[in-house]
Amino acid sequence: MPKFFFHYRTDDDFVVDEIGQDLPDIDAAHEQAAEIGRTMLSRALEKGEKPNAARCIEIVDDKGVEVLYIVFWASASKPGTLDAEEPAQAPDAALISPTSP
Structure with a gap:
């Protein structure tokens, strides 16, 4: 089973x-990163x-290769709140593959 590492980055911290x-697989790693993102946010x-501060999770494989880069932020609809029962308040996320052009 592959091993994935989840590095958390902001403008100020890594x-x-x-x-x-x-x-x-990478899909399970993506789901795990989303959960980590919700917790960190x-x-x-x-x-x-700030809810709209830059935050991301870099998913790296066991060889040190970045396989996914996920950017996330709080929804602008209700800044400062997160509630799993209301999807509009969950963090928005953009998935960026490091292999994309």
Whole structure:
């Protein structure tokens, strides 16, 4: 089973995932990154950080190759809130593949 690492980046911080997770494929890694993104965004908002600040998760394989780059932010509809029951408040995300032109 492949191992993926989820590095978290903002304009001010870069948190390296040194442990990683064994997941069946890139789709599972993408789902895991979305969950990590929701958690990190929720924590940032609780600390009073801007909802539209630049945040991303870089998914790297066990060889150190970046396989996905996910950018996310809080929805502008209700800044400062996240509620899994209401999809409009969940973070928006853009998926960028490092192999895209």
